[in-house]
Amino acid sequence: MEPAVELSGAELRRGPRTLWSGQDLQVRPGEFVAVLGPNGSGKTTLLQVLLGLLDLSAGSVAIHGSPPRRGNPTVGYIPQQRSLDPLTPLRGRDLVGLGLDGHRWGPGFGGRTRRRERVQEALAQVDALEYSDAPVGSLSGGEQQRLRVAQALVGDPSLLLADEPLLSLDLARQRMVVDLVDRRRREHDTAVVFVTHELNPVLPVVDRILYLVEGKFRIGTPDEVMTSENLSELYRTEVEVVRVRGRIVVVGAEESPLHCEEPVEVGAR
Amino acid sequence: MSTLELLQLDFVRDALIAGGVLALLAGLLGPLIVGRGMAFAVHGTSELSFAGGAGALLLFGAGAVGWGALVGAVLVALVFGALGLAAHERDSVIGVLLSFGLGLGVLFQSLYTGRSANKFGLLVGQIVGIDTGDLISLAVTGLVVVGVLALTYRPLLFASLDPTMAAARGVPVRALSIAFAVLLGATTALGVQIVGALLVLSLLITPAAAAARVTASPLLATVLAILFAEVAVLGGIVLSLAPGLPISPFVAGIAFLLYLICRVAGSVRTRRRASRTVVPSGPDATSTSSQSALANQSPRPRS
Numbered sequence: 148m149e150p151a152v153e154l155s156g157a158e159l160r161r162g163p164r165t166l167w168s169g170q171d172l173q174v175r176p177g178e179f180v181a182v183l184g185p186n187g188s189g190k191t192t193l194l195q196v197l198l199g200l201l202d203l204s205a206g207s208v209a210i211h212g213s214p215p216r217r218g219n220p221t222v223g224y225i226p227q228q229r230s231l232d233p234l235t236p237l238r239g240r241d242l243v244g245l246g247l248d249g250h251r252w253g254p255g256f257g258g259r260t261r262r263r264e265r266v267q268e269a270l271a272q273v274d275a276l277e278y279s280d281a282p283v284g285s286l287s288g289g290e291q292q293r294l295r296v297a298q299a300l301v302g303d304p305s306l307l308l309a310d311e312p313l314l315s316l317d318l319a320r321q322r323m324v325v326d327l328v329d330r331r332r333r334e335h336d337t338a339v340v341f342v343t344h345e346l347n348p349v350l351p352v353v354d355r356i357l358y359l360v361e362g363k364f365r366i367g368t369p370d371e372v373m374t375s376e377n378l379s380e381l382y383r384t385e386v387e388v389v390r391v392r393g394r395i396v397v398v399g400a401e402e403s404p405l406h407c408e409e410p411v412e413v414g415a416r
Numbered sequence: 417m418s419t420l421e422l423l424q425l426d427f428v429r430d431a432l433i434a435g436g437v438l439a440l441l442a443g444l445l446g447p448l449i450v451g452r453g454m455a456f457a458v459h460g461t462s463e464l465s466f467a468g469g470a471g472a473l474l475l476f477g478a479g480a481v482g483w484g485a486l487v488g489a490v491l492v493a494l495v496f497g498a499l500g501l502a503a504h505e506r507d508s509v510i511g512v513l514l515s516f517g518l519g520l521g522v523l524f525q526s527l528y529t530g531r532s533a534n535k536f537g538l539l540v541g542q543i544v545g546i547d548t549g550d551l552i553s554l555a556v557t558g559l560v561v562v563g564v565l566a567l568t569y570r571p572l573l574f575a576s577l578d579p580t581m582a583a584a585r586g587v588p589v590r591a592l593s594i595a596f597a598v599l600l601g602a603t604t605a606l607g608v609q610i611v612g613a614l615l616v617l618s619l620l621i622t623p624a625a626a627a628a629r630v631t632a633s634p635l636l637a638t639v640l641a642i643l644f645a646e647v648a649v650l651g652g653i654v655l656s657l658a659p660g661l662p663i664s665p666f667v668a669g670i671a672f673l674l675y676l677i678c679r680v681a682g683s684v685r686t687r688r689r690a691s692r693t694v695v696p697s698g699p700d701a702t703s704t705s706s707q708s709a710l711a712n713q714s715p716r717p718r719s
Binding site: 281 | 447566567568582584586631632
């Protein structure tokens with residue numbers, strides 16, 4: 148089967164810095180890959196490459212066998228939760244609709260009925276129909292993030308990219324987002340590349356981990372990657388990986404357990 | 417003459433047509449301006465448009481005012497558009513350019529020795545000065561703005577209200593910001609000639625801000641903004657006829673009244689919704705309040 152994502156010998160430089168190089172990664176349809184690593188290790192830039200917003204410095208990348216391109220309808224994207232302005236003149240269904248055809252030019256008079264149906268389906272998939280007519284700014288952070296998931300699913304993607312979608316959500320809502328994404332990939336064989344700061348919320352569903360640290364990386368199942376030996380080598384310092392009641396705790400890495408990372412904008416302003 | 421008799425006059429009819437077209441454009445652009453948080457940029461654009469118009473009046477006479485206003489507005493709108501949505505820096509640059517433009521305009525007006533109605537009109541609006549040539553250029557501008565909007569509306573709305581996602585979906589956010597600025601500049605230049613530089617905001621902002629208070633649907637907000645703008649302009653022109661006063665205070669007055677009504681109606685609506693959602697209806701509703709409290713604490717960029 149054709150991989151959803153295929154990177155081979157991929158390298159990305161930003162100015163004099165090499166973020167990562169020699170990257171070979173294949174993501175199968177329906178596979179859930181978590182991307183971990185400290186700030187500035189190039190997690191978000193990896194997503195930008197897959198979205199077609201950044202070019203590789205060397206190597207090749209393919210999404211379902213073709214080069215990435217902007218606005219690819221088969222690629223869905225979930226951003227960080229950031230509250231929308233209370234006066235944003237959009238209802239929930241408008242936000243989801245923008246995910247479907249917001250990038251399209253032209254008046255878009257045709258296919259209104261089909262459009263409404265697809266928006267409705269996406270809202271139903273995340274159980275957001277109840278508040279789909281309320282102004283988005285009046286909704287809670289969890290409700291807004293549900294709409295973000297629907298916005299990513301409305302194009303019926305076969306690849307789902309998520310950039311720290313759990314940041315600033317509480318535990319219950321983190322689980323909700325992970326469950327929605329997991330349900331989607333099981334029911335529709337959608338491949339998932341999930342950038343996250345914290346492994347534990349996705350640990351029950353994750354197939355493989357890509358761990359990036361200063362240009363070096365490890366790929367494998369959680370058990371293969373998350374060992375004291377591996378992470379000590381990546382971080383070049385003594386790091387201990389401890390398993391406590393089904394959770395993985397990393398001690399000693401310069402990884403902040405709190406969410407103090409500055410939100411990274413996709414695309415320069 | 418009574419208002420009814422005045423309405424028979426050709427120049428009044430021309431003014432009503434011009435006002436109608438302007439209100440249509442203002443209503444179409446307004447919700448996007450409000451969504452992008454560009455009210456201050458509109459004010460800055462109108463002052464620079466005033467400077468352009470006054471400069472053209474001084475150098476080339478009354479016939480060139482429209483072109484001067486257009487050049488001034490589009491030039492400065494391009495600068496604002498290039499600044500993008502970074503509100504913090506944008507505001508101070510607008511303040512700097514606005515005051516400079518106003519100063520230039522005042523200088524040009526002081527040096528101008530022709531009819532005083534010509535110069536006063538650029539600030540507070542005039543309807544006497546609109547002739548057939550103006551109507552044609554107005555119609556052309558109107559068609560161009562509506563045409564460009566029809567082609568770019570969805571990406572423009574996406575980039576204006578949800579810029580991060582729009583960029584991720586490959587929408588050229590920056591290029592659209594500049595294209596929008598040109599549309600805004602052209603519309604502002606028309607507004608300066610009809611309602612005057614000081615009160616362009618009453619047409620480009622107030623109707624859309626009023627609509628935003630009563631609906632969150634982009635389509636309905638646009639329809640309401642057009643309706644409110646038409647009522648304000650056409651009503652303002654008719655009311656200004658008999659007393660022989662400038663039209664801008666009437667336009668601004670009607671628009672403000674509509675805004676007040678919408679604000680009251682909107683707050684009633686919000687209170688109803690709030691009282692509806694007090695009862696927890698599912699697992700998501702139980703900690704809604706703590707969630708929004710958290711969201712309020714986290715600093716987020718306001719655009």
